[in-house]
Amino acid sequence: MLHCENVRPDLSAYLDRELPRWKMQLIRWHLYQCPRCSHEMALLQQTDEILHWLPVRAVESDLAHRILQRAEAENRKGVPIWKHSTSTVTRFRYLLRQKALASAFAICLLIGLGITLTQSVMKPKPAAEPEVRVVQVDLIQEQPARGYILY
Amino acid sequence: MRVSDEELMLRCRHGDTSAFELLVARYKDAILNFAYRMIHDYHRAEDVTQETFLRVFRNADHYKPSAKFKNWLYLIAANLCKNELRRCQRHQQTSLDAMMAENTDAWPRSLTVSTNLPDHLYEKKEQQRLIEQALTRLPENQRLALIMVTYQGLRYDEIADVLNCSVSAVKSLIHRARQGLRGWLVQSGIRGSTNASL
Ligand SMILES: [Zn+2]
Numbered sequence: 311m312l313h314c315e316n317v318r319p320d321l322s323a324y325l326d327r328e329l330p331r332w333k334m335q336l337i338r339w340h341l342y343q344c345p346r347c348s349h350e351m352a353l354l355q356q357t358d359e360i361l362h363w364l365p366v367r368a369v370e371s372d373l374a375h376r377i378l379q380r381a382e383a384e385n386r387k388g389v390p391i392w393k394h395s396t397s398t399v400t401r402f403r404y405l406l407r408q409k410a411l412a413s414a415f416a417i418c419l420l421i422g423l424g425i426t427l428t429q430s431v432m433k434p435k436p437a438a439e440p441e442v443r444v445v446q447v448d449l450i451q452e453q454p455a456r457g458y459i460l461y
Numbered sequence: 462m463r464v465s466d467e468e469l470m471l472r473c474r475h476g477d478t479s480a481f482e483l484l485v486a487r488y489k490d491a492i493l494n495f496a497y498r499m500i501h502d503y504h505r506a507e508d509v510t511q512e513t514f515l516r517v518f519r520n521a522d523h524y525k526p527s528a529k530f531k532n533w534l535y536l537i538a539a540n541l542c543k544n545e546l547r548r549c550q551r552h553q554q555t556s557l558d559a560m561m562a563e564n565t566d567a568w569p570r571s572l573t574v575s576t577n578l579p580d581h582l583y584e585k586k587e588q589q590r591l592i593e594q595a596l597t598r599l600p601e602n603q604r605l606a607l608i609m610v611t612y613q614g615l616r617y618d619e620i621a622d623v624l625n626c627s628v629s630a631v632k633s634l635i636h637r638a639r640q641g642l643r644g645w646l647v648q649s650g651i652r653g654s655t656n657a658s659l
Contacts, residue, residue, distance in 0.1 A: 322636035326610055328617045356653035357643045361596075361611050364589055366490075367497045370507070374485050377511050381481060381518045 312340045317347050325354055466530035474521045481521075484530075485514055491613060492538050498608045499542040500549075501593050509545055513538045532622040535615070539605055539623055546601070588651055595645040603638035606631055 317340050323329050324337045341348045466487070472480035492513055496506035516537050517524075524533065596604060602624060609615040609623065617631045624631065646652075 319633070319636060322639055323617070323632045326617070326635070328632065353643055354639050357639050357646065358611065359653045360592060360646060360651055361607075361642070363585075364498070364592055364612075366612075367494050367503065367506075369490050369493050373493070373507060373510065374482070374489055377485050377489070377514045378478075378482055380511065380515055382478065384515070384519070385478070 312336050314340075314344060314347055317341075317344070318350060321347070321351050321354055325351070325358060467526050470517075470521065470524050470530050471526060473518070474524065481514075481518055484517070488531075488534060489514070492534065495535070495538055495608060495613055496542055496545075498596065498612055499539075499604065500545055501597065505545060505549075509538065509541045512541055516541075529619070529622070531615075532619050535609065535613070535619075535623045542605075543601060591649040591651055592646070595642050595649065598645060599638050599641055603634050603641065606634040607638040607642070610635055 317337055320329060320333065320337060324334060327334070329337070341351055464483070466484065469480040469484050473484065489510060493506055493510045496509040496513075497503060500506050500509065513534065517534060524530075596608075599607065605624065606620050609620045610617070615623070617628050617635075620631045621628045624634075626634075
């Protein structure tokens, strides 16, 4: 058996049929028995009825056309999101992504350069070859001693 | 066979503009009426509607098929309505008096009732004006929840998704909104036809 204080907060949900079936049945039974909650329910129904007095606004016939035109114009331009987006978050995310890409590229470049430099520094030098001295040796031809040739 | 909104959105992501066209055709009336109930100005409601669909188009890449398209669409529209209301409040504080003095059509359009109407029509218009006025007095989230359930036919779980809160919070928002509204309708002397006196 439900008490009034438990039923009241659920009356709007009951009106909107947003309660589980078992609870709908319990509330229906309570409303049948309780004039105060039943009156409260009638007031909520009346409020809902009054809200439906507002007419549905007719949409101007060319609204869809105007939306599509604007979408197509943006599509043709191929403008990046952050340029036409009014959302600060979108702009920030876009810029962040661009910066992240640039940073990643710079890091890769630095790593590449580092590896190249390290390799060239660490490369073992070939063992030093014995120094070869080129010595010009003047061959001294012994001149035959001047003398007489005896026949 | 009716193609689901989510399927159309996926096609839209792959550059199919006819899928986008179909989504616009399906939801333009609902979004315009939703914005109109929130803002009470047809032209600004139209702007919000256009911007809502353009955001869908621009952010198609970010759409996750696991999310229900309708909820995502209402989330965008609700945020734009909130922004518009805040912008309007700031503007109103500074220049409402001047605007009303210069141009009665400026704001709020729907609150201006023509006095050249026959009596019964005038009375009807006046009642509508009072109902709209009562709606504008509700706190923002109560108004959003009430409009979504009353005019848009959204379920509580869908509203909870749009407002990013629990279903029980939505239940409470809607109940408090109806109770608050009832008080203002009593003050305005509006009565329904059902068997209970407001
Ligand atoms: Zn009771």
